[in-house]
Amino acid sequence: MDLTTSDAKAAARMLRADLAERQITISHSAALETVAHQLGYRDWNTAGASLGEPRADAAGLGTPVPILRVQRFEDARDFYLGYLGLHIEWEHRFEPGMPLYVRLSRGDMCLDLSEHHGDGTPGSSVWIPVADVGALHEELEQKDYPSVRPGVEQDAPGGRP
Template identity: 80%
Template sequence: MDFTTDDAKIAAGTLRADLADQQITISHSRALELVAHQLGYRDWNTAAAVLGRSGADAAGLGAPVPVLRVQRFEDAQSFYLDYLGFGVEWEHRFEPDMPLYARISRGEACLDLSEHHGDGTPGSSVWVPVADVMALHKELEQKKYPALRPGVEVDAPGGPTLSVIDPFGNSLRFCEQT
């Protein structure tokens, strides 16, 4: 079972109650910050962006997986695997000479890449939440992808954002929610 934001809020309430029993008073927001630190996150906002919610959907809907159109998976590999650090979860071809369909992931982020003409639209955009956009920026700066030197837009809507464009015109926007 994964730890959720609801679990973190319950833990913060328990922490406040336990401390109150010892005559120590802290605010609810301070308790949330302390629980976030115990879980290994920089602050509550980061934890809340990364942790899922329990009971949010009785049908059990999962996170959507965008399908991005790529013309050649070999070209996609150097960008998505070598540069961005994704790994291949699985690959599928109907026959050896047919187009490839693959699922890649890094952390909680999942993308499907398809060589099929009817899948995805070149030039699509995908918004990806990240816990620390500056750490991602530093990692990508060290890898030096040809003709791509992304920066971080600090005042972007939603929070600091690092945008990259893949070799097929698809845009990935890595955003640290504030």
């Protein structure tokens, strides 16, 4: 049986739940790292890239994950987590004090934020398909986030018809 990243993530969730029953708390990223090690991988990034997901496409092409450059993730945390409602799937640093690399997701959408110089291109745009742009717009309007006034362009791709 070929394991997928979904299988490994399920194992990490089960590990956290089992440990929680024993009053041992670990982060989701620590559980992912542990599962990756148990599967023989150096770290979760390597496991995630190697395991993949089964695809109908014979070449195994998956959904692209945009990488956006941030100077400091702590400065961007409230925007991505609080305002946009994304959650952290995992975080990685090669060692303490090194730049942070973070995978964020919400629903089927995920993107990576990197503090590494050279990752991402400043000024890049990412177009994310949204099933109900009206519902997302309403959700964002309800949040008080400084300097952001979301709008929906009527004639833009993916905008309201």
